[in-house]
Amino acid sequence: xxxxxxLDGMSEVSCxxxxxxxxxxxxxxxxxxxxxxxKANVVLLEKANVKRSGAIxxxxxxxNNAVIPxxxxxxxxxxxxxxxxxxxxxxKAVYKYAENCYSIIEELDSFGIRFLKNExxxxxxxxxxxxxxxxxxxxxxxxxxxxxxxxxxRARILISNRYMATRLLxxxxxxxxxxxxxxxxxxxxxxxxxxxxxxxxxxxxxxxLPTSGYMFGTYExxxxxxxxxxxxxxxxxxxxxxxxxxxxxxxxxxxxxxxAYVAGPYGAFTANNEGxxxxxxxxxxxxxxxxxxxxxxxxxxxxxxxxxxxxxxTISEIETTLHKVERPTRGLFHEGxxxxxxxxxxxxxxxxxxxxxxxxxxxxxxxxxxxTTIPGLYAAGDMASVPHNYMLGAFTNGAVAGEHAMEFADNxxxxxxxxxxxxxxxxxxxxxxxxxxxxPPNQVEYKTRRLVNDYLQPPKVTRxxxxxxxxxxEVRDDMENRMVARNSHELLRALETHSILDxxxxxxxxxxxxxxxxxxxxxxxxxxxxKNDDDWFCHTLLSKKDGRMSSEKRAVEPYIVPIADDxxxxxxxxxxRTSA
Amino acid sequence: xxxxxxxxxxxxxxxxxxxxxxxxCTVCVDVCPLDVLRISDLTGKAYMAYDECWYCxxxxxxxxxxxxxxxxxxxxR
Ligand SMILES: Cc1cc2nc3c(=O)[nH]c(=O)nc-3n(C[C@H](O)[C@H](O)[C@H](O)COP(=O)(O)OP(=O)(O)OC[C@H]3O[C@@H](n4cnc5c(N)ncnc54)[C@H](O)[C@@H]3O)c2cc1C
Ligand code: SF4
Ligand code: SF4
Numbered sequence: 193x194x195x196x197x198x199l200d201g202m203s204e205v206s207c208x209x210x211x212x213x214x215x216x217x218x219x220x221x222x223x224x225x226x227x228x229x230x231k232a233n234v235v236l237l238e239k240a241n242v243k244r245s246g247a248i249x250x251x252x253x254x255x256n257n258a259v260i261p262x263x264x265x266x267x268x269x270x271x272x273x274x275x276x277x278x279x280x281x282x283x284k285a286v287y288k289y290a291e292n293c294y295s296i297i298e299e300l301d302s303f304g305i306r307f308l309k310n311e312x313x314x315x316x317x318x319x320x321x322x323x324x325x326x327x328x329x330x331x332x333x334x335x336x337x338x339x340x341x342x343x344x345x346r347a348r349i350l351i352s353n354r355y356m357a358t359r360l361l362x363x364x365x366x367x368x369x370x371x372x373x374x375x376x377x378x379x380x381x382x383x384x385x386x387x388x389x390x391x392x393x394x395x396x397x398x399x400x401l402p403t404s405g406y407m408f409g410t411y412e413x414x415x416x417x418x419x420x421x422x423x424x425x426x427x428x429x430x431x432x433x434x435x436x437x438x439x440x441x442x443x444x445x446x447x448x449x450x451x452a453y454v455a456g457p458y459g460a461f462t463a464n465n466e467g468x469x470x471x472x473x474x475x476x477x478x479x480x481x482x483x484x485x486x487x488x489x490x491x492x493x494x495x496x497x498x499x500x501x502x503x504x505x506t507i508s509e510i511e512t513t514l515h516k517v518e519r520p521t522r523g524l525f526h527e528g529x530x531x532x533x534x535x536x537x538x539x540x541x542x543x544x545x546x547x548x549x550x551x552x553x554x555x556x557x558x559x560x561x562x563x564t565t566i567p568g569l570y571a572a573g574d575m576a577s578v579p580h581n582y583m584l585g586a587f588t589n590g591a592v593a594g595e596h597a598m599e600f601a602d603n604x605x606x607x608x609x610x611x612x613x614x615x616x617x618x619x620x621x622x623x624x625x626x627x628x629x630x631x632p633p634n635q636v637e638y639k640t641r642r643l644v645n646d647y648l649q650p651p652k653v654t655r656x657x658x659x660x661x662x663x664x665x666e667v668r669d670d671m672e673n674r675m676v677a678r679n680s681h682e683l684l685r686a687l688e689t690h691s692i693l694d695x696x697x698x699x700x701x702x703x704x705x706x707x708x709x710x711x712x713x714x715x716x717x718x719x720x721x722x723k724n725d726d727d728w729f730c731h732t733l734l735s736k737k738d739g740r741m742s743s744e745k746r747a748v749e750p751y752i753v754p755i756a757d758d759x760x761x762x763x764x765x766x767x768x769r770t771s772a
Numbered sequence: 773x774x775x776x777x778x779x780x781x782x783x784x785x786x787x788x789x790x791x792x793x794x795x796x797c798t799v800c801v802d803v804c805p806l807d808v809l810r811i812s813d814l815t816g817k818a819y820m821a822y823d824e825c826w827y828c829x830x831x832x833x834x835x836x837x838x839x840x841x842x843x844x845x846x847x848x849r
Contacts, residue, residue, distance in 0.1 A: 195810060195811075196810075238803070240805040240806070240807065241802055241803050241804075243802075243803055243830075244803040244804070244805060244830040244834070245805050248803075249805055249828050249830055250828055250829055250833070270821075300818070354794055372781065376807055377807070390788060402848070404845075404848035405847050405848045406845050406848050407824070407848040408806065408825055408826055408845075409826075409827075409845060409847065409848045410826070413805055413826060413828070414806060414824070414826045415805045415806055415826075416803075445848040445849075446844070447846060447848070457793075496834045518826075519828070520833075521827045521829060521842060522827050524842075524843070525844050525848075525849075528844055528849050529849075601786070625831070627776070630773070631773070632775060681807065681821075681822060684807070685824075
C-alpha cells in the first residue's frame with residue numbers, strides 16, 4: 193500500500209535547538225528552550241506521535257520521586273539515591289534535580305495535572321523508599337500527555353512526527369552540528385542542522401527478550417529501542433555505567449509493573465509462595481532485585497504481589513487506579529486469567545534486561561546541566577546518566593537541558609558538517625532496501641535479543657559473555673550484509689535492530705570491564721562475586737575511540753552531601769530477618 | 773533465501789461497521805506509538821497491519837466511534 197512505499201527523498205532544514213524524542217523529557221525540553229528565547233526555532237522530532245508517545249503514552253499513576261518541602265529535603269533525597277546506587281553517584285546532578293523538582297511539580301499543576309492532597313490541602317506523599325518519603329499519586333494522571341501537548345502548541349514548537357533520528361552530525365571541531373532522520377512511512381531523509389541538540393529518546397527497552405517470547409511485550413514502551421544510546425556512541429559521546437542493567441520486578445508475562453508503589457502504601461506487599469514477606473522494601477533497587485532473584489531460585493518462588501488480605505474497599509480503590517492509567521490493559525490481562533485481587537495473589541517475575549537511568553543508573557553521561565561530553569549535545573530522561581530519575585526527573589532535567597541548550601545556541605553559530613557523513617549514512621540506512629532477498633529485520637532482532645537473554649543476563653559469567661560477543665558479531669555480519677526491508681515500516685524495524693545490536697555490544701563490553709560485583713543483581717558477576725571498593729569505587733565510561741569500543745574509569749566526584757559509614761550499606765539489608 | 777509469511781493472530785480488532793476511516797478518519801493510525809495500524813485499500817477501514825503491539829491503548833481510547841478493541845497479544849495472554 194502507498195503509505196509504506198519507499199520513496200527517494202532528501203531535504204534539509206535548520207533550527208536553533210533540536211530536541212529528539214517527544215515522550216516525557218523531550219516536550220519539556222522543547223518548551224523550556226522556546227520560552228528561554230521565543231524568537232528562536234525549536235524543532236521537536238519524534239519517531240511516533242508526540243500526542244501519544246513515550247513511557248507516559250497513557251499517563252502515569254504518580255510521581256515516584258517527588259522531593260516536597262515538609263516531607264523531604266534535597267539532602268535526604270541525594271543521600272538516599274547515593275546509598276541505593278552503592279555510592280557511585282555524582283551528587284551534583286541528583287541534588288540539582290532534588291532542588292528543582294518541586295517547582296516543576298508546581299508548573300505541571302499549572303498545566304492542569306493534579307497531585308493528591310489530603311484534607312489540609314497538603315500533598316499526600318507516600319513512603320515507598322527505604323529511608324525517605326517521595327511517592328505522590330496523580331489523580332488525573334491520564335491527562336499528562338494532553339496537558340503537555342497543549343503547552344507545545346501554545347508555544348508554537350515545530351513538531352515533526354514519524355521521523356526517526358538515526359545519526360548525529362558533528363563538526364570538524366567536535367561540536368554538535370545536527371542530526372539525520374528518516375521518515376518511518378516513506379523512508380525519505382530529513383537532515384536537521386542545529387546549534388544544539390537534546391537527546392530524549394528514552395530507555396533501551398527492546399534489549400532483552402521478554403519471557404513470553406512476544407518481542408513487543410516489553411516493560412518499556414517498545415518504540416524505545418535504544419536509538420539514543422547508539423547515536424550518542426557513534427557521535428563519540430561517553431556513556432556511563434552501562435553494566436548497571438535495568439531489571440524490574442513485573443507481572444509475569446504481562447510485563448507491566450505490579451505497582452507495589454501504588455498498592456504498598458495500602459498494605460499490599462511482595463510475598464513468596466508461602467505468602468510471607470521476604471524483602472524489607474519494595475523500592476526498585478539492584479539489591480532488592482537480587483533478593484527477588486534469590487527467592488525465585490530458592491524453591492520459595494514464584495513471587496507474588498499480595499493484596500487478598502486487604503479490605504474490599506481498599507482493593508476496589510487500588511483496582512480503579514491500576515486499571516485506568518499507565519497500563520490500562522492490565523485489568524483485561526487479569527480477567528483473561530481469572531485473577532481477582534480479592535482471591536489470588538498476582539504472579540510476578542523478573543523482566544528482560546535493558547538500559548534505563550529512570551529506574552537504574554546507566555546512560556549517556558551528563559553533568560548537572562544535562563551536558564554530554566560533546567559540546568552542544570545534551571541528554572535528559574531515561575537515557576541520560578542521572579540515576580533513579582523516573583518521570584519527574586525526565587521533566588525536571590528536560591527543563592534544565594532545554595534552558596541550557598538554548599543559552600548555548602544563542603552564543604554560537606552552526607557547526608559545519610561533512611556532506612560525506614550524510615551520504616555514508618544514507619547508504620547505511622538504505623542498504624536493506626537495495627536487496628531483493630535476505631533476512632528480515634524481525635529475525636535479526638529476535639536472534640540478537642535471544643542471545644542477550646542467553647549470554648548477557650545476570651548472573652554474569654565471563655566465559656558466557658565472550659561466547660555471546662562472538663555470536664552477536666555473527667548476527668552483526670548478517671545485519672550489515674544480508675538484512676532485507678521491503679517497505680519503509682520494515683526499514684524502521686531494521687534501523688531499530690541496529691540500535692539494539694549496538695546496545696547489546698555495549699552491555700557486554702561494559703560488563704566485562706568492571707571486574708567486581710555491584711548494584712545487587714544489576715551487575716552480579718559470578719567470577720568476581722565481591723564488591724571491590726579499592727579498585728572499582730568509580731564510574732565507568734564507554735566510548736568509541738578510533739572506531740572501537742573502549743572503556744575507562746572515572747572518579748566519583750566528591751560528595752556534597754556526606755554519607756556516614758553506618759548509612760552506606762542500608763540498601764544491602766533488604767532481606768527480612770527471620771529471627772529478631 | 774526465499775521469504776515465507778508467518779501467521780499471527782493480531783491483538784487489535786476494528787469493528788468495521790463503526791469505523792469511519794472511509795470518511796477521512798485516521799486517528800488510531802496517527803496516534804499508535806508502534807505505527808502498526810493502517811487503513812485498508814480494500815475495505816477503507818482501519819486494521820492492524822503489523823503484529824508489533826505494546827497493548828498500550830491510545831488507539832482504543834482516542835477512536836471517536838469506539839470501533840477499536842485492544843486485546844492482550846496471544847503469546848502473553
Ligand atoms: C510502564 C511504566 C510505568 C512507569 N511508572 C512510573 C510511575 O508511576 N512514576 C514515575 O515517576 N515514573 C514511572 N515510570 C518511568 C517514567 O515514565 C520514565 O522514567 C519517563 O517517562 C521517561 O521519559 P523519557 O522522556 O526519557 O522517555 P519517553 O517518555 O519514553 O520518551 C522517549 C521518546 O523518544 C521517542 N524516540 C525514541 N527513539 C527515537 C528516535 N530515534 N527518533 C525520534 N524519536 C525517538 C519515543 O517514541 C518516545 O516518544 C514508568 C515507566 C514505564 C515504562
Ligand atoms: S480511529 Fe476509529 S474510526 Fe478512526 S480510523 Fe481508527 S478505527 Fe476507524
Ligand atoms: S495498543 Fe498501542 S501499540 Fe497496539 S495498536 Fe493500539 S496504540 Fe498501537
